[in-house]
């Protein structure tokens with residue numbers, strides 16, 4: 409059986425949060441006062457749950473958090489995940505999303521263990537602006553070193569995620585375009601979503617795709633690149649083909665109709681949408697002794713009920729029960 413929801417979407421992409429601890433306090437994500445709120449499970453538990461998902465057609469697994477590089481034992485876990493095979497007998501497409509602070513020393517061991525790709529979050533290419541957003545002094549140099557180490561290790565394509573916030577970093581768009589061209593990385597601008605611990609989000613703070621494109625075109629003319637249907641980012645390059653920019657626009661141009669994702673939180677709950685109001689306790693069932701068969705049936709029914717779409721910006725929008733750092737972005 410392959411996971412498919414009642415709207416006909418095949419689910420092939422699993423994000424696994426392995427901790428909700430984080431060493432950064434990004435203004436659009438955390439309050440800076442609250443720490444971890446949910447349990448972390450032993451890696452053996454995540455491994456069993458991922459294996460069950462893979463038996464149901466998952467082909468891509470992305471490790472995230474919180475900050476995944478904070479978890480001791482990560483390299484061994486990646487080595488075990490790399491042994492799993494998809495229903496077609498292929499190795500998994502294994503990736504990580506990290507703030508990159510600890511990546512400089514970990515890129516090479518992670519690559520050797522079987523990690524394929526890395527996405528590193530960096531919200532400014534200016535050390536002071538970076539510190540204002542992350543609320544951590546002197547992080548910029550570490551993250552830059554982490555990005556370069558990921559490239560050297562071959563965790564390609566290295567993607568750099570930037571959440572744009574009006575009043576903080578919307579003046580960084582052209583600088584990031586330059587960064588993509590000089591460093592040979594894909595820069596992806598993400599529209600700010602209402603998933604923060606604090607109450608910061610308003611439509612006015614969101615820097616939309618149209619505005620990003622206008623600013624990029626002022627820097628240098630852009631042209632669109634082809635997309636895979638389930639890809640969240642619209643891809644662009646410049647007139648000379650140098651550099652790549654992705655724009656992820658869940659607020660102004662939602663892509664729910666092509667969503668192929670499901671998430672597992674650090675405490676082992678399945679979330680079928682970032683904006684779900686409920687989560688589903690897979691680990692609880694597992695700890696109470698459910699068999700693989702029972703867990704597979706459970707996953708089939710839970711994923712079948714995946715929400716059709718999110719309702720950001722609509723009257724009656726209800727903020728989800730967990731914020732991004734506690735879901736796994």
Ligand code: SAM
Pocket residue numbers: 430436437472473474475476505506507508527528529569570571598599600601602603604732733736737
């Ligand atoms: N700590 C890792 C990191 O910084 O990439 C992984 C977890 S973080 C929650 C995953 C991604 O979610 C990051 O790229 C971050 O910028 C993004 N993110 C967090 N809160 C967001 C929000 N409210 N809207 C859009 N993206 C957000």
